[in-house]
Structure formats: C-alpha cells, structure tokens
Amino acid sequence: MISVERHLRASGATDIVSVSGGKDSTATYLLAIERGRPFVALFADTGNEHPHTYEYVRQLAAKTGGPEVEWVRADFASDIARKRRFIAERWAEDGVSQQRIDRALELLQPTGSPYLDLCMWKGRFPSRKAQFCTEELKRRPLDARILQHQRGGGWAISWIGVRWDESPARSGLARWIRDDGRVWRYHPIRKWSAADVFALHRRHGLEPNPLYMLGMGRVGCMPCINARKGEIAQIARRFPQEVERIAEWERLVAEVSKRGAATYFARDTAPGTPVGAPIRDVALWARLTRRGGRNLDLEALIEDESPPPACQSIYGLCEGAR
Ligand code: SF4
Structure with missing residues (x-):
C-alpha cells in the first residue's frame, strides 16, 4: 500500500482532514500538521453539537498553527x-x-x-436501524466539499480519524480504501489507542475537548442517538438545557409528522418508561435507575442529589494524565 501513497503524492493529490471536535479527528489533524504538507480541514456542522465542541473547532487553528477549519452544512x-x-x-x-x-x-x-x-x-428522528443522520449530515456534505477541493479533477486523500478499538465494525479497517470517484480514504490512526491520541494532544500542548473532562465518552451530537445510558445520565445532570432543546425538537417533529408522534430515542431505549421514549423520560431513567434499568435505585437517587464533580473522565484525564 506504500505504492498507493507514492502514486497519490506524485499526482499532487489534495489532503483533506475531517474534523469533528472529538479526540480522534483532532489527533488526525495534529498528525497532518506534523507531516508538514498543506492540507484542508473540514467540519460537518450537524446543528446538534454542544457549544464546547463549536468553540473547540473554532479555536483549533489558532491553538495549533494548523489551517483554519472550513464548516460545511447540509441543506434541506x-x-x-x-x-x-x-x-x-x-x-x-x-x-x-x-x-x-x-x-x-x-x-x-x-x-x-x-x-x-x-x-x-x-417526520422522524434517526435510529440505530435507520441511521440516516450520518449519511445526510456528515458524509454527503463532506463528500460534496471534497469534490470542490480536488484540484482540476485530481485525486483527494480524505484523512479520517477512526480507530480499530472503537468498535467491532471498525476493527481491521485498512489503512487505505479507494472510495467513489477520485478519492482515497486514509486511516492513519487506525491502530492507535485512546492513550496514544491524548499523548499527541499533549505533545502539541493542546487540551482535549472539555467534554471529555465532563464525563463524555464520545463527542458528537448532543446527545447521539446511540449514547450509552451513563452518558445520557451525565448529559441530563450537566446539560439539562440540551435535554430541553431536544424535547422541543420532539414536539416540532411530531407536529409535522403524519403520525403526530416522534421521539429522539428509539422506543426500547428506556425499559419501563410509560410512553415510548420522550427524551425527558429517558433522561430521568438514565439518572435514577441502575441495574436492569426498571426500578428507581437509592444509590442513583443520592448521587443525583449531589452536584456532579468538576472533572470526571472515563479516560483518566482528571488524574494528572493531562
Ligand atoms: S453523532 Fe450520532 S446522532 Fe449524530 S450524526 Fe452521528 S450517529 Fe447520528
């Protein structure tokens, strides 16, 4: 596969790095800076990110000396x-x-x-079984902008910060994958661990997105439809305004759907909630239940009464690892 890279370099291919404000795509952006060649950075704004993420992406170029990040948005x-x-x-x-x-x-x-x-x-929200959000909000607008950046119809190298240990679906992903048209997808950190990713942040003196210090495992939509229960609980406790924003979206989407009903999370998200999964019910379920998820849990109730810790990281970022 070295020959792929040599061929692309010889043809004057354009390097394009997709940035999301998360740790892996930020590490990919930093790696592109270290390679020392000019590159384009793109961010697909879903309109559903946390303000910390918007701020992080806005400041990335100034804090690292890398290129300004171009924002792309789907238009419906x-x-x-x-x-x-x-x-x-x-x-x-x-x-x-x-x-x-x-x-x-x-x-x-x-x-x-x-x-x-x-x-x-x-007239509905996406779900695990119908996850049209990624395609419509990220992949298509990014691909359209990549096309615009291909010099004179030349090749583009699309850098994507995915890692094998993130999910079984990504395990074994090749370093180079030929995409549609004249685009190669490049996965330079596919074998990295999360620790490697944060180490690269440190080498550049760049703090990770603050959401990682506020209990979030992933950075993306706030919340992602695939968020784990613990993450929903963190969001509900720390960012109740995001829950209220989505509750308002549920009302709007329901009113423009023929069925007259729509919930952000799938119906089976929160066992025991009375009517499907309106986000306020899911947030309460995530905050106040533990094992099995059906009954109120005393420990969870006590924890819910106290303010969340100022720093809480599943990656050990609060324990002097920064
Ligand atoms: S982060 Fe989650 S909700 Fe947002 S586009 Fe990706 S899969 Fe969909």
Whole structure:
C-alpha cells in the first residue's frame, strides 16, 4: 500500500482532514500538521453539537498553527419545500384533519439546524436501524466539499480519524480504501489507542475537548442517538438545557409528522418508561435507575442529589494524565 501513497503524492493529490471536535479527528489533524504538507480541514456542522465542541473547532487553528477549519452544512430547504407541497396536497386524502395540516404547514420551515431540518423533513428522528443522520449530515456534505477541493479533477486523500478499538465494525479497517470517484480514504490512526491520541494532544500542548473532562465518552451530537445510558445520565445532570432543546425538537417533529408522534430515542431505549421514549423520560431513567434499568435505585437517587464533580473522565484525564 506504500505504492498507493507514492502514486497519490506524485499526482499532487489534495489532503483533506475531517474534523469533528472529538479526540480522534483532532489527533488526525495534529498528525497532518506534523507531516508538514498543506492540507484542508473540514467540519460537518450537524446543528446538534454542544457549544464546547463549536468553540473547540473554532479555536483549533489558532491553538495549533494548523489551517483554519472550513464548516460545511447540509441543506434541506428543497426537501422541506417538497414535503410542504405533499402535506398540502395529500394529507387530507389520508384522513389528517385540516387543523393538523395547517399547523404542520405553519411549522415546517427551515430552522437553521441541519439536524432538525432533516428530522422535520423525514417526520422522524434517526435510529440505530435507520441511521440516516450520518449519511445526510456528515458524509454527503463532506463528500460534496471534497469534490470542490480536488484540484482540476485530481485525486483527494480524505484523512479520517477512526480507530480499530472503537468498535467491532471498525476493527481491521485498512489503512487505505479507494472510495467513489477520485478519492482515497486514509486511516492513519487506525491502530492507535485512546492513550496514544491524548499523548499527541499533549505533545502539541493542546487540551482535549472539555467534554471529555465532563464525563463524555464520545463527542458528537448532543446527545447521539446511540449514547450509552451513563452518558445520557451525565448529559441530563450537566446539560439539562440540551435535554430541553431536544424535547422541543420532539414536539416540532411530531407536529409535522403524519403520525403526530416522534421521539429522539428509539422506543426500547428506556425499559419501563410509560410512553415510548420522550427524551425527558429517558433522561430521568438514565439518572435514577441502575441495574436492569426498571426500578428507581437509592444509590442513583443520592448521587443525583449531589452536584456532579468538576472533572470526571472515563479516560483518566482528571488524574494528572493531562
Ligand atoms: S453523532 Fe450520532 S446522532 Fe449524530 S450524526 Fe452521528 S450517529 Fe447520528
């Protein structure tokens, strides 16, 4: 595979690093700086990130001496316009009341958040089984911008910070993978551990995203639809405003869906919650239950009463490892 790199370099390929504000993509960005060649950095803004992440991405270039990060955002304005026509023409035939149709048409407008626009257009939130968010909010807008950066139709090297030990799906991922068109996906840190990733941050004097010191295992949507129970509990305790924001999104998406119902998390997320999985119920379940997840737990109740620690890291970042 060394020959792939040599061939791409000889052809003047453009290096493009995808940044998310998380530890792995930041390490990939730092590695690209160390390689010493010019590169482009892209961030796909889902409109559903924590403010700490936005701030982190905004400051990355200034703190590291690397290139400014370009922001890309998916745009669903034409899909929303098409859905508005569909609602106006077809919902009445399907037995939806005029009052609900009028309300849906009033609400169904681009909001400024790609994530919310996507869900309002689809009339639902993504789920593990229908994880359209990654494709629509990240991969497509990034691919479109990569295409724009390919000099004169030349090759692009798309640097992606994924690691084998993150998930079984990523285990064994090749260093180089030929993608559609004239793009090679490059996975330079695929064999790294999380400790290697944080060590590279330290070498550059760069603090990791503060969310890692606030109990988060991953940085991405706030919350990710695949968030673990412990992470949802942390978010509910530390960032209740994010829970309230998503609760408002649930209301909006429900009102523009023909079923009149939508929850951020899948129905089976929180066993024992009364009606599916509205985020406020899931947040309470995550905070107040432990083993089995069905019954209130005294230990969890006591913990919930006390303020969360100022620093809490599953990566040992609060124990002098920084
Ligand atoms: S972080 Fe989670 S919710 Fe956000 S796009 Fe990725 S899979 Fe979807």
